[in-house]
Amino acid sequence: MRSPSQPNAKPPASRTGSSAHEPNPSESSELKGARILLVEDSWHVGNAIKRLLSALGADVAGPVATIPDADRLVAERTPDVAIVDINLRGGEQANDLIDRLHKQRIPVVVITGYTAVSLPSGQVEVILQKPVSVEKFLSVLRPIIARQRDR
Numbered sequence: 001m002r003s004p005s006q007p008n009a010k011p012p013a014s015r016t017g018s019s020a021h022e023p024n025p026s027e028s029s030e031l032k033g034a035r036i037l038l039v040e041d042s043w044h045v046g047n048a049i050k051r052l053l054s055a056l057g058a059d060v061a062g063p064v065a066t067i068p069d070a071d072r073l074v075a076e077r078t079p080d081v082a083i084v085d086i087n088l089r090g091g092e093q094a095n096d097l098i099d100r101l102h103k104q105r106i107p108v109v110v111i112t113g114y115t116a117v118s119l120p121s122g123q124v125e126v127i128l129q130k131p132v133s134v135e136k137f138l139s140v141l142r143p144i145i146a147r148q149r150d151r
Contacts, residue, residue, distance in 0.1 A: 032058075040111070
């Protein structure tokens with residue numbers, strides 16, 4: 001959005017929570033068919049991530065802001081990877097959800113606004129701190145999706 005005081009200002013497009021990333025046509029199918037669960041309680045961040053992943057061809061379930069909603073989506077269709085915010089709506093913590101996903105062999109990428117997150121070793125692929133750049137986010141996600149396709 002442009003600010004009235006800055007008519008030519010453009011929003012930053014390099015952060016997942018700031019603005020939708022417009023992939024170039026050569027990127028548009030790089031995640032084609034990847035099933036991704038998105039658990040994020042911030043509407044703006046969740047929608048930005050969903051737009052990005054959908055533009056790259058992913059099938060995104062969510063965003064959802066609660067663990068019961070996430071459990072319902074997993075029961076409907078097993079994702080290839082889950083992107084999970086650790087602190088959800090109403091102070092709910094995603095630790096138990098992450099544990100269940102790990103037991104189901106669903107890779108988890110945590111995106112959080114907190115600098116220190118305590119999770120058992122090996123339960124998540126990576127913990128990314130918000131705001132995360134689109135480039136960093138995709139550099140983490142691409143090899144996970146590729147590995148899941150090779151299973």
